[in-house]
Amino acid sequence: MKAIRIHNYGGPETLKYEDAPRPKPQAGEVLIRVHAAGVNPIDWKVREGEMKDFWPHKFPLILGWDLSGVVEKLGRGVSRFKIGDEVYGLPDPTRGGAYADFIAARESEFSLKPKSLHHIRAGAVPLAALTAWQSLFDTGQLQPDQRVLIHAGSGGVGHFAVQLAKWKGAYVFATASTKNQDLLRKLGVDEPIDYTQQRFEDVARNIDIVLDTIGGDTQERSWSVLKKGGVLVSLVQPPSEEKAKELGVRAAIIGAQPNGAQLAEIAKIIDSGKLAPIIDRIVPLSEARRAHELSQSGHTRGKIALRVSNPDGTLERKQP
Numbered sequence: 001m002k003a004i005r006i007h008n009y010g011g012p013e014t015l016k017y018e019d020a021p022r023p024k025p026q027a028g029e030v031l032i033r034v035h036a037a038g039v040n041p042i043d044w045k046v047r048e049g050e051m052k053d054f055w056p057h058k059f060p061l062i063l064g065w066d067l068s069g070v071v072e073k074l075g076r077g078v079s080r081f082k083i084g085d086e087v088y089g090l091p092d093p094t095r096g097g098a099y100a101d102f103i104a105a106r107e108s109e110f111s112l113k114p115k116s117l118h119h120i121r122a123g124a125v126p127l128a129a130l131t132a133w134q135s136l137f138d139t140g141q142l143q144p145d146q147r148v149l150i151h152a153g154s155g156g157v158g159h160f161a162v163q164l165a166k167w168k169g170a171y172v173f174a175t176a177s178t179k180n181q182d183l184l185r186k187l188g189v190d191e192p193i194d195y196t197q198q199r200f201e202d203v204a205r206n207i208d209i210v211l212d213t214i215g216g217d218t219q220e221r222s223w224s225v226l227k228k229g230g231v232l233v234s235l236v237q238p239p240s241e242e243k244a245k246e247l248g249v250r251a252a253i254i255g256a257q258p259n260g261a262q263l264a265e266i267a268k269i270i271d272s273g274k275l276a277p278i279i280d281r282i283v284p285l286s287e288a289r290r291a292h293e294l295s296q297s298g299h300t301r302g303k304i305a306l307r308v309s310n311p312d313g314t315l316e317r318k319q320p
């Protein structure tokens with residue numbers, strides 16, 4: 001099969017489009033023909049070696065932990081899927097990934113993909129949408145009418161978080177630069193904040209949940225907007241426990257976990273028309289380097305998707 005692999009840590013030039021052995025599904029695993037793979041910042045962070053002390057990756061390594069595709073083969077004991085099922089999922093990021101024609105992964109990490117989305121759009125959903133879901137609902141315990149501040153509401157995680165918070169009935173503040181203010185409004189943000197023009201703490205107050213996708217100074221300044229009993233959920237940097245205690249709030253850092261059951265819930269919301277991925281760019285798998293450079297610029301609008309099968313894109317022009 002064809003795959004994008006790295007043989008050492010480094011810059012975008014380490015991404016090699018080459019032949020690789022087709023994986024075999026073990027017990028409890030499915031072999032999936034990948035149609036599309038989502039690109040996430042974790043892909044280039046792994047490529048640069050940022051995760052090397054945490055995840056036991058071996059070279060050559062296939063990157064990419066976000067995909068939509070079709071079940072090609074079943075490992076022993078697989079019960080949730082049959083051959084030909086169209087599925088999407090976030091496979092275990094401590095193992096090899098989805099920038100390839102095929103991946104073998106645990107069935108528990110997948111669900112049937114949303115019927116209303118073509119693979120290209122479905123493949124951009126799992127990692128970022130699960131991150132938003134687990135931050136707001138599992139860790140944040142978001143309730144209707146609560147007030148939420150989402151940093152980078154126009155990004156991969158942020159644009160799902162905004163829509164999921166609105167679906168739950170929350171009042172949403174979100175930040176982005178000037179060019180993305182219209183997008184924030186379109187996504188349903190109640191009070192869009194242009195971080196290049198305003199200080200978010202001058203607009204957002206009495207917040208129940210802050211979703212910190214940025215860290216550093218943004219995280220530090222976020223403490224002041226929380227109400228007592230609120231929670232600061234960070235995706236990027238552990239917030240200070242002492243500070244949280246002092247202010248009477250909670251603080252957490254989360255790592256998104258594979259979860260097929262939650263993906264099935266997310267698929268239902270997508271098919272009901274209440275949640276949709278925004279696709280910034282579709283890039284062929286062989287040009288993954290360009291996709292990494294774009295993602296690394298830090299200004300992706302929604303998601304970048306890699307087209308793995310069907311390289312000329314004829315299929316998704318025919319279907320929604």
Ligand SMILES: NC(=O)c1ccc[n+]([C@@H]2O[C@H](COP(=O)([O-])OP(=O)(O)OC[C@H]3O[C@@H](n4cnc5c(N)ncnc54)[C@H](OP(=O)(O)O)[C@@H]3O)[C@@H](O)[C@H]2O)c1
Pocket residue numbers: 040041042045127128131151152153154155156157158175176177178179180195213214218234235236254255256295298299300301302
């Ligand atoms: N812990 C986990 O499990 C987990 C899971 C997923 C992601 N993450 C991490 O979370 C971070 C965000 O991920 P992502 O996929 O959402 O990234 P992304 O799609 O690359 O985010 C890009 C967005 O960030 C916005 N942005 C940039 N600087 C900003 C600022 N100072 N204030 C507000 N918005 C700003 C940009 O808007 P403008 O162009 O308008 O500036 C752009 O739309 C990454 O570091 C990623 O590695 C962690």
